[in-house]
Amino acid sequence: MDCENVKSHLQAYLHRELSQELTSAVESHILVCKTCKAETEELKLMSKILRQWKVPPPDIEQAKNTLAVALSLKRSVPVVEEKVDIEPVEKEPAEAISIPERLLKSNFVRLLIAASIVVFISLGLLLMFNTTRIEHPAKFEIKDFMPAVAAVTNVRDLANLKVAFTEFCSQEYAQKTKNVNKIITYEFVNTILAFPKMEQQKDDVGTLLIFADSIPEEELSSLRVSLFPRAGQVQEDIWFTVELRSQNLLQEDVSTLSTKHAILAESSGNYYDALQIYQKEIELGKDRATAALRSAFIFMKFGNIGKAKRMIGVARMEESTPIVNKLTDEMARRINQAAVLKKQWIELKLQYGENDYTANELKEILDLQMKASDYQNASITLGDLIPQLDAREQGWYLLQQAWCYKEVGELGKARVVLNSLLDSTTNDKNLEIAARFELFLITKAQEKFDESISLLTSLIKEPVVKENKRLLEMLIFSLGYTFIYDIGDVERGKWFLNSSPEISSLMLIDLIDRINNRPDPEKIPDYTVPRNSAAQRKANPDEV
Amino acid sequence: MKVSKRKRVSDEKLIKKYARGDGSCFEELVNRNYERIFQFIYRMLGDYEKSRDLCQEVFVRVFEKADRFNAKYRFSTWLYTIAKNLVINEIRDNERHKKSFQITINEHIQQQRIRDSRNYDINSPQYIVINRELMALLSRAMMRLNENERMVLVLKEYEGLSYDEIAAIMETASGTIKSWVYRAKKELVKYMKDAEAF
Numbered sequence: 043m044d045c046e047n048v049k050s051h052l053q054a055y056l057h058r059e060l061s062q063e064l065t066s067a068v069e070s071h072i073l074v075c076k077t078c079k080a081e082t083e084e085l086k087l088m089s090k091i092l093r094q095w096k097v098p099p100p101d102i103e104q105a106k107n108t109l110a111v112a113l114s115l116k117r118s119v120p121v122v123e124e125k126v127d128i129e130p131v132e133k134e135p136a137e138a139i140s141i142p143e144r145l146l147k148s149n150f151v152r153l154l155i156a157a158s159i160v161v162f163i164s165l166g167l168l169l170m171f172n173t174t175r176i177e178h179p180a181k182f183e184i185k186d187f188m189p190a191v192a193a194v195t196n197v198r199d200l201a202n203l204k205v206a207f208t209e210f211c212s213q214e215y216a217q218k219t220k221n222v223n224k225i226i227t228y229e230f231v232n233t234i235l236a237f238p239k240m241e242q243q244k245d246d247v248g249t250l251l252i253f254a255d256s257i258p259e260e261e262l263s264s265l266r267v268s269l270f271p272r273a274g275q276v277q278e279d280i281w282f283t284v285e286l287r288s289q290n291l292l293q294e295d296v297s298t299l300s301t302k303h304a305i306l307a308e309s310s311g312n313y314y315d316a317l318q319i320y321q322k323e324i325e326l327g328k329d330r331a332t333a334a335l336r337s338a339f340i341f342m343k344f345g346n347i348g349k350a351k352r353m354i355g356v357a358r359m360e361e362s363t364p365i366v367n368k369l370t371d372e373m374a375r376r377i378n379q380a381a382v383l384k385k386q387w388i389e390l391k392l393q394y395g396e397n398d399y400t401a402n403e404l405k406e407i408l409d410l411q412m413k414a415s416d417y418q419n420a421s422i423t424l425g426d427l428i429p430q431l432d433a434r435e436q437g438w439y440l441l442q443q444a445w446c447y448k449e450v451g452e453l454g455k456a457r458v459v460l461n462s463l464l465d466s467t468t469n470d471k472n473l474e475i476a477a478r479f480e481l482f483l484i485t486k487a488q489e490k491f492d493e494s495i496s497l498l499t500s501l502i503k504e505p506v507v508k509e510n511k512r513l514l515e516m517l518i519f520s521l522g523y524t525f526i527y528d529i530g531d532v533e534r535g536k537w538f539l540n541s542s543p544e545i546s547s548l549m550l551i552d553l554i555d556r557i558n559n560r561p562d563p564e565k566i567p568d569y570t571v572p573r574n575s576a577a578q579r580k581a582n583p584d585e586v
Numbered sequence: 587m588k589v590s591k592r593k594r595v596s597d598e599k600l601i602k603k604y605a606r607g608d609g610s611c612f613e614e615l616v617n618r619n620y621e622r623i624f625q626f627i628y629r630m631l632g633d634y635e636k637s638r639d640l641c642q643e644v645f646v647r648v649f650e651k652a653d654r655f656n657a658k659y660r661f662s663t664w665l666y667t668i669a670k671n672l673v674i675n676e677i678r679d680n681e682r683h684k685k686s687f688q689i690t691i692n693e694h695i696q697q698q699r700i701r702d703s704r705n706y707d708i709n710s711p712q713y714i715v716i717n718r719e720l721m722a723l724l725s726r727a728m729m730r731l732n733e734n735e736r737m738v739l740v741l742k743e744y745e746g747l748s749y750d751e752i753a754a755i756m757e758t759a760s761g762t763i764k765s766w767v768y769r770a771k772k773e774l775v776k777y778m779k780d781a782e783a784f
Contacts, residue, residue, distance in 0.1 A: 053768045057742070059749070084775050091778070092743050095721050098634060100624040100641065106616050109645050 043067045048078050056085055304336065311451035311487045313340050324356055331360040331370070338373055343449055345416040347381045376415070383414035401430040412442075421446035437463060437473045444480055448487070456484050471506050475513075482520070491529050498524065597661035605652040616645060619662075622745065623669050629740045630673045630733075632725050640676060644669045659754070666745070666755045670737060677733050727777040735770035742767050 048071045054060045055068045072079045304319035317340055323333035338353035354377060357370045387410040394403045404427040411420040424443040428436055440463040447456035460481045464474065478501055485493040498521045501507055507514055525534045595603075597618060604611040623644055628637040647668050655664055728736055734756070741752045742763075753760040 049768070050764070053764055053771070054749070085771055088771050088775050088778070089743065091720070091724060092739075092774075095629070095724055097625040097628045100621060100638060102616065102620050105620055105638075105642060105645075106613060108642055109616065109649070110612075 043071050045071075045075060045078055048072070048075070049081070052078075052082060052085060056082070056089065304333070308336070308340070311448065311453045313344075313451045316340065331357045331366045334360070335366075335369055335373055338377065342377055342380055342415050343417050345384070345411075345414075345418045347377060347384055350377045351381075380414035380416065383410045384416065386410050387414075387419075399426065401427060404430070417446040417449040421450065421452075433466065437466075437470055437477075441473065441477055441480060444477070444484075448480070448484055453484050453488055457481070457488075460484070471504075475501060475504065475507060479517075486524060491524060494524055495521070495529070598655075598657065601648075601652050601655050601661055602657070604649070605655065612649065615648075619665060620645065623665060626666070626669055626740055626745060627673055629728065629744060630736060631676065632729055636676070640672055641669075644672055647672075660751070662747075663751055663754050666741065666747075670755055673737070674733060723778070723781055724774075727774050727781075730777060731770050731773055735766050735773070738763050738766045739770040739774075 048068055051060060051064060051068055055065060058065075060068065072082055304316040304323070307313075307316040307319065317337060320333040320337040320340075324330050324337070334353045334357035338350040338357070341347075341350035341353060354370060354374045357366070357373075360366070387407045390403070390407050390410070391399075394400075394407075399407070404423055408420055408423045408427060411417075411423060421443055424439060424446060428439050428443065431439060440459055444456040444459040444463070447453070447459065460477050463477050464481070478497055482494050482497040482501070485491075485497060498517060502514065502517050502521070507517065522534075597615065600611040600615050604615065620641065624637060624641040627640050627644070628634065631637050631640070644665070648665060655661070728739075731739065738752055738756065741747045741755065742749075747755075749760040749763050752763045756763060
């Protein structure tokens with residue numbers, strides 16, 4: 043048997059589908075032919091890899107439910123009579139009974155249909171209930187949400203469901219209830235789509251609809267737990283972002299993504315893709331104000347004031363809600379301030395000379411750059427400054443440098459800086475803790491969640507941390523948050539978060555911020571231990 | 587009693603009973619076949635939501651056309667044929683699908699990590715993450731195959747059908763199927779080698 047012949051039989055040989063005679067012919071050839079032997083090994087290895095490809099299981103119960111509804115909806119469509127070549131039918135001829143009738147004969151299907159109808163009605167009632175709670179001025183009529191209910195009825199058609207809901211919410215409901223903005227509406231739709239079980243949906247719909255600016259704080263805290271089921275969807279989105287980055291999406295694909303994905307891309311330090319999506323959103327006129335504001339913020343971090351200003355112009359052109367106007371004004375103020383500061387530090391640089399700045403001069407420049415949120419240039423200044431400082435002073439500046447690198451998406455560099463900081467023996471425990479926490483944030487952005495968890499747990503165990511109640515709570519909060527949103531272990535996350543009422547409300551406030559997509563640059567996480575506590579520690583060296 | 591009795595009944599008999607008006611066979615047929623059809627579609631499309639919708643569409647058609655089932659074929663062959671036709675339509679409708687699976691420079695980082703995976707213990711979290719990446723790479727490699735090659739490979743490797751059965755589903759000679767499977771695997775080997783993950 044020659045090589046060509048063997049190759050044509052190789053597949054069947056590997057699947058043991060050859061006759062004994064052919065099998066031994068192939069085997070004896072493989073023994074003497076190195077090329078064919080290598081090929082056989084390769085194909086075997088490939089089969090082994092192929093077998094490892096597992097598919098996420100489908101929800102069969104939901105499928106049965108949906109199928110029953112889908113088939114019952116077909117009852118209005120007349121069945122086309124066709125001649126079929128199957129064996130003769132014994133009792134009732136198939137044509138005599140239409141498919142839905144056949145289905146309805148089964149108690150199982152009847153139950154399913156009844157259950158779905160009950161759920162749809164309760165969903166409708168829930169919508170009405172929540173509407174009256176928010177007390178919008180106009181009377182809410184049932185016909186307003188008919189398109190949505192009609193879409194729900196045809197549960198199989200998820201794409202149309204989404205369109206119907208979006209339309210419904212933005213045109214009717216959202217306009218009448220001014221405090222429910224567009225983004226919440228999108229969240230509402232996403233939530234509906236994310237959960238196969240209606241019971242969970244009810245909680246979420248209720249909660250999301252109450253997310254309004256007018257709701258008092260105390261009422262919000264009572265709603266906290268119902269948000270946890272959303273975790274699954276968020277987890278999916280994070281993986282989507284990873285995929286997005288690995289594929290470096292083409293321009294035309296970007297148009298299918300939304301602001302939400304861009305924000306997730308930002309959270310992984312992937313500003314390039316985020317900007318690309320925002321620019322596409324602006325071009326397409328989708329969610330233009332948010333996209334422009336986020337872009338402006340990114341440009342500001344990269345020290346590109348001109349582009350940031352242009353983005354503010356775009357945001358202003360949009361006819362938008364008071365809250366967006368407020369945010370635009372705030373962002374414009376910050377950018378103008380950054381522009382003034384940039385002018386100042388450039389002047390300083392010119393004044394101090396080209397290459398040989400002293401440490402104090404650099405500190406002055408750095409201060410202006412940090413105030414202007416210009417992290418790109420600040421990281422360069424820090425690179426010049428740090429070698430001029432003594433070991434004792436270097437620590438906090440290294441931390442600042444890591445922070446700057448992180449802010450401009452250079453996570454690898456940030457990591458290197460932090461590792462070198464942690465490797466150098468430092469007596470400052472507060473600095474060490476702050477650096478370890480920063481490292482945690484970076485591993486999280488890099489999706490190295492196992493590392494994130496081990497870093498956090500080791501931090502929580504530190505005696506110094508245990509003494510500082512606020513810091514401890516913040517760390518537990520981060521741990522719970524990582525479990526829920528990054529790892530998807532909702533149970534464990536809940537356990538941590540429920541350990542303190544303050545943490546729970548903190549979680550809730552953070553979630554509201556996420557949902558409203560508020561670009562709030564002022565809200566830099568307060569993770570560092572206050573400097574004065576470092577001073578206290580110096581005053582009391584026994585603690586170290 | 588009823589359930590244990592039904593386990594012995596073949597799918598072919600169940601679908602015929604259904605066609606004659608016994609709606610209770612519906613659940614049993616879905617229980618037996620839904621998962622494998624879903625897996626088949628998922629491996630063809632690589633998209634959970636689309637696969638879920640399409641899988642439901644397959645079963646809607648099966649139950650709608652139950653009375654047209656030809657008894658000289660096996661039920662599974664008929665089922666896969668319906669699924670195949672819908673999948674092919676879906677792929678052709680969605681040309682953009684292929685574009686989203688193009689390999690890019692950023693993948694090299696991923697490939698490096700896969701190469702490093704040899705240093706990890708199989709139970710370690712790193713290995714699990716990297717294995718996931720390897721699977722992502724494999725799924726991309728699968729999407730680069732043409733739809734016929736991909737389909738026969740899935741039917742052979744995952745669904746475990748015989749060449750004759752696949753030939754009936756694909757409406758082609760079984761010799762052609764053999765060469766498609768071979769070619770598909772060689773393509774995958776080449777892709778994985780290029781990605782230095784092999």
